[in-house]
Amino acid sequence: MRDTDRYTIAHTPISSLDLMERAAAAFVRKFVELYPDRNQAILVCCGTGNNGGDGLAIARLLHERHYDHIRIWVAHFSDSESNDFRSNLKKLAYTFIPVEIFVHADELPRITEHIVIDALLGSGLNKPLEGLWLALAKHINEANRPVIAVDMPTGLSADGKIYKDWECLSAKDTISFQRPKLSFFFPESVHASRFFHVVDIGLDEDYMSGLESDYYLFEEVDALTTIKERLPFSHKGTYGHALVIAGSARTMGAALICAEACLRTGAGLTTACIPASGLIALNARLPEVMALERDKLIESELPYQAIAFGPGIGTDEENKHLLFHILQECKNALVLDADALNILAADPNWKERVPAGTIITPHMKEFDRLFGQSESWYERVQKAKHAATEWKLVVVLKNQYTFVALPDGRVIINTTGNPGMASGGMGDALTGVIVSLLAQGYDSKEAAMLGVYLHGKAGDEWAKDGYALIHATQLIQKIPMLLQASCSLCKK
Known part of the structure; x- marks a missing residue:
């Protein structure tokens, strides 16, 4: 200045x-x-x-x-x-x-x-x-x-x-x-x-x-230039197939929120890999989402354009084995959140296991488990920046102003979101939004930046309507309208 x-x-x-x-x-x-x-x-x-x-x-x-x-x-x-x-x-x-x-x-x-x-x-x-x-x-x-x-x-x-x-x-x-x-x-x-x-x-x-600067804001004009218009004669195959591996007997809500966010953000097909006990809840809530029972995942092929792993899944040995299988076999875009990050934090060799280009979406405590305690948020962001450049990851460090650290050394600061969004399930929704964008062909940098922006913007739309507190399922409902409005602005 x-x-x-x-x-x-x-x-x-x-x-x-x-x-x-x-x-x-x-x-x-x-x-x-x-x-x-x-x-x-x-x-x-x-x-x-x-x-x-x-x-x-x-x-x-x-x-x-x-x-x-x-x-x-x-x-x-x-x-x-x-x-x-x-x-x-x-x-x-x-x-x-x-x-x-x-x-x-x-x-x-x-x-x-x-x-x-x-x-x-x-x-x-x-x-x-x-x-x-x-x-x-x-x-x-x-x-x-x-x-x-x-x-x-x-x-x-x-x-x-x-x-x-x-x-x-x-x-x-x-x-x-x-x-x-x-x-x-x-x-x-x-x-x-x-x-x-x-x-x-x-x-x-x-x-x-x-x-020169390492810090950039992601604003509406950036979202408008990133969003891809849905073209005539496109079909569900055009917009990819996303797999959401989430939920347990006691936390099926995380899987439902993540899958619904993926669906509403525009993935052509969404499959939820869940425990058998969650099939009734999934079919009742989201009949458009296909199901893959958890115990059949290792035997299955992975014909998906993008995979999300972690929301509400738990950290037991079975899920640890499942995560390491996905990390080894997945050849396409990957988002790791919540318990996936907690499993990795217990493995000293986790950085060697995670493929380049993977998006990780930790909140502060999950980040500190992965990278060690920090004395300040500035120090935390420097660690995210180092991790992104050293291991070619995209690190989405969540907060009111979320920091997206990119492999090229830039740190993107999101400008949307509000305190009314501080409620359970918001991280699950964000993971669903990001994996949906990946399935549709956005690269990991675009999906992370645009996903965080849309997620926060949806919360801001509810706040504009007078809602002081916003729930994840409410937020998800706004995303299709935001995408439609953005595409209309792009045409203009």
Whole structure:
């Protein structure tokens, strides 16, 4: 971001001060949308660098929009001031907004305003808060007011390396410039910022897109360019045959959810390999899905375009033997989830057993069983990245923002999904979606990225309809409509 700032200033007719004004204006537009009540009193807390300069400009622009109850604190904890900070401080002389400058944290009075805007340090910090800055952050947090951070909450590192003992200013909303910061996608960031919003400040997009990065967002435009249209004269054979090996006598729900997700995502044929005790449930719930009894699998050929193994299957010796048979015999696309991963975690040689191109879909605990405990989500993602490149796997590390680590070293961050999806069966549904896409001819990278996107998007559609809690069987129902809507958009 700093590189793009410099490039934009050097190659377009705009000064750094004008770019700061543009950023402040973008912040204010979003702020007004979030907090439209102009009678609320606002405290703007500024440092003396460029983030503080943003804060001073924001205070002035809010005042021009008739937010009349504004006060500014300047934390002058060092002798350094940026030129743009000084320029914006001079502009405030004509507004009569009160400005209080503090050189010691013990001077701070009680915060009486309704809202605090955090423009103290921004994205430049790469170490924990300490001394005066830490005291100031604690003072603001203790006031228990909604905090809106400018670009980054004070104390949060931007690059994802968030450690347990870091203390931050706790923001309700962060209004981030041009791009979300990597840290926003890690669960540890929630204590520093509950929600983030991205505003365009007019940086050079072509230049930014050309910069090297291992991290990418998967958004709607990516889904639209990935989805394959179903063509005239195609038939069930065109869209592949998927095998779902899942469920046990006590966990047939996992097999039913996985198979239904596979069916509704568009696989031409779906077969569920289940225990004999589950046949009645399968036939009653999903008459379109064929059945293969579990004890007959080893004797059977594997004429499937894609196989999913694991949801609700158990980890006993029989299933361990079955998994190793599939790993040895499977020549096509493979998804491993849930108990398949737990079986592998107990085998020190599991990496040699898993074919290249396999998709694994662990949640945090399953991932740690496979790859060892991690101190942070950043460390966990680095391990996923290493595993993907070293063993040519696609690692789908599940969370609210799911990370898809690819064999080429890229980490794709999914942008769909919501907390209402935190319920049992969601992982089973995701496995069904992914194996369905594999059966239809998507490669492992496409199936993982698109599958995670569609899964989260279906949850978002239910949330849009007002559902605070979403069940896996509900979510599955939305997927055919999403695919149809996406294909319609593609045609346009």
